[in-house]
Amino acid sequence: MLRSRAVTAGLALALTLVAAPAIAHAVATGGSPAPESLYAQAKAQAAAAARPEPGLIEALTRDLGLTGDQAAARLINEAAAAKVEPVLRARLGDDFAGLWLTGPTAELVVATSDSTKVSAILKTGAQAKLVTHSLATLEAAKAGLDRRAGEVSEAASLWYVDVQANSVVVLAHDPARAREAVAGSGLAGLADLAASPIRVQQSDERPRALYDVRGGDAYYMGSGGRCSVGFSVTKAGSQGGFVTAGHCGTVGTATRGSNQVAQGTFRGSSFPGNDYAWVEVNSQWTPTGVVNAYNSGILPVRGSTQRAVGSSICRSGSTTQYHCGTISQHNTSVTYSQGTVTGVTRTTVCAEPGDSGGSYISGDQAQGVTSGGSGNCSSGGTTYHQPVNEILSAYGLTLAVAGGGPGEPTPTPTVTQPGGTWAPNTAYAAGSQVTYGGATYRCLQGHTSQSGWEPPNVPALWQRL
8 A cells, every 4th residue: 555645845856855756757748838837827827817805805814814915825826726626637647636725825735646646746836645546536436325325324424535535534423334334335445444445434413404594695485485595697598597505495486585576486406416406587686796795795706616625715695694614525425304415515614594505605716505514603514515517507507707697797896895884683663764885774664674685685675865
């Protein structure tokens, strides 16, 4: 068995310290940048294009314990890693074992199961780690567990490919029973448990679908229940709409917006197995490429490039508003009481009931919609999101981005700090006045305010003066 170790090189001299054979020949570049400049060029391009919003920097410093400079450097490194991942995956081929980001500024680590590929990785400027199992081996083992989800889920509620541990991790409330299910599954390589890529670990985590929830902005389903808008989308021949969690509604379910105005209809929904859906809105609603980050402002969405493990990620939801964490694992299978959902991403972002369906965003790149989780935002928690690109592909949708959308292009949004005297969960009498976003409003009907009922959003309740 190969001994796992991490090695780093920033100068040519560092290569002499690597206890691994030199590669016999250069990895074919196929016209792409030379290995020595691959990651460096990607970082330079990311730095030149960097446009971090002040609200995002503030949230990362608050939730990840970073300085402003570390947060800015982290965003650049995350964007660069996303660019080089497909190139490195192609160059390493069957020996690619995944990559991830580590440390306050998100330094890139690339794993390989072939010791002769270590120096090629080092020449890109990334750290290298020699491991036992390739990513293909790990994904095959997890796929085997997915095919037997019914058996495994009786003892375990969660399993995922952990590239950092070079294992498929099964989190089980009954480890002994889970090991029996894994060993009896007939998966290749499990006869020798010491060499198996699958690791069973004790866990009290019991994920649940977060019903009565919302993400960026609230919406309501049918005769009751509340979820969250994930991201705005467009679709040829329709009014466009938004993506959200599949457990929020079935096809044909009507929705109302946060202001209780008729909004749209579920046109597609899948749960369990998947946890995604899309809602087509009516002509009163216009999809725009932004996320409501509450006190951190209105943030633009400019694409949907998936970020690597270790990247920072933030979630917007109506119950707990805007919180950040990091990506723990992609390609996770999680079992709720309703069944197993595969292919979700596991994160350290907290969430609570009232947050389902909402937006996960890294920098200005859409990542997914809230599926479920455990814990809370007081003591900390774990959450899972359905990757947005899978939803777009499943329903033939196009992500609405800042600077464009259905109909006329929308202007690139700017971050705002609403401030003012208006506050949620406050009783207002008819005739009372508040300020919000620099404007003054008069209450038209007595009511108790809620998040999402900000004065500009509910003209039936507030009149701008």
